[in-house]
Amino acid sequence: MRRADRLFALIQALRGGRLRTARYLAETVEVSERTIYRDVADLIANGVPIDGARGVGYLLRDDYFLPPLRLSQLEKEALTWGVSFVAAHGDEAIATAARELQIKLQALDRIHMPTSRQPMVFAAKQTSGVKSDMKLLREAIASRHKVLMRYQTGADRPSERIIWPLSLEHWGKVWTLTTWCETRDAFRTFRLDRIEALTCLTERFTAEPGKTMADFLASLEETKRL
Numbered sequence: 698m699r700r701a702d703r704l705f706a707l708i709q710a711l712r713g714g715r716l717r718t719a720r721y722l723a724e725t726v727e728v729s730e731r732t733i734y735r736d737v738a739d740l741i742a743n744g745v746p747i748d749g750a751r752g753v754g755y756l757l758r759d760d761y762f763l764p765p766l767r768l769s770q771l772e773k774e775a776l777t778w779g780v781s782f783v784a785a786h787g788d789e790a791i792a793t794a795a796r797e798l799q800i801k802l803q804a805l806d807r808i809h810m811p812t813s814r815q816p817m818v819f820a821a822k823q824t825s826g827v828k829s830d831m832k833l834l835r836e837a838i839a840s841r842h843k844v845l846m847r848y849q850t851g852a853d854r855p856s857e858r859i860i861w862p863l864s865l866e867h868w869g870k871v872w873t874l875t876t877w878c879e880t881r882d883a884f885r886t887f888r889l890d891r892i893e894a895l896t897c898l899t900e901r902f903t904a905e906p907g908k909t910m911a912d913f914l915a916s917l918e919e920t921k922r923l
Contacts, residue, residue, distance in 0.1 A: 703728065707736055711747065711757035713800040718754045774835075777802055827872060827889050833897055834874055834889075837862045841901045843879070847894040848887055855893070860885070861902040863910040877908040884913045 703726055710725045711717055719730045719737075726733070737755055741747050749755035780802065784795035837844050841861075848856045860876040867873075871888050878885040906912070 704736055704740060707733070707740070708745065708757065709797075709801060711755060714756070714759050716749070716754040716756050719751065722755070770839075773802070830889050830892055830895055831865065831872065833895050834862050834865060837897050838864065841903070843898040843900045843902055845896040845898055846887070846892060849891045849893055851891075858885075859898070860887075861908065863913065865889075875910065875913060877902075877913075884916065 706726050707722060710722055719733045722733045722737075723730045728736075734751060737747060737749075746758040747755050748758065777799070780795050780798050784792050784799060834844070836842075844860050844862055846858050846860055848858060850856050858881070859879040860874075861879065862874060862876050864875045865872060866875065871890055874887045874889060874892075876885055876887065877883075902908075
């Protein structure tokens, strides 16, 4: 490995705000610990914000920036969804690599990683209707547009809602959509295969406290503790 490539690999191994020992870095980059000490010293001398010391470990501060890959937003989204799948369902070695890649992808420009309450599972087939709904919803999530939805409930009753789409999830057989339901003034999760019609509205929503995906996940954690 060229020295420039090794130094780049060393920086990548230090990403994510985690303390890494010289032994771990040496095994990752496949060099001796003495080489790690020398390379870290050279990086620090050249302005890379690495904290730590021999015998303790090293930490790269979060504000360090490397130029991002030139990927379109759709390319980033496709890549992050694929990486999420491998991280959830790959063998130990490839899953670990996928989790490391997730950290690097987040560093591109803090892109949105798909949020799921369980590891995402991707079905082999989807109906054209579900695919069409997914496209509209995915774009509405990214642009924060409100959506008018006509939905068939579990009791086979029609329901019309104005929703703020927050996240798409897949559970092996069905896709679900997590939302802030403006009609019910509460979080609601809907099955995509029960959606009868969707209309993306011109009105946008903002990340109001208590109505975000992070708030929804926090409420789930709070429920678990009760």
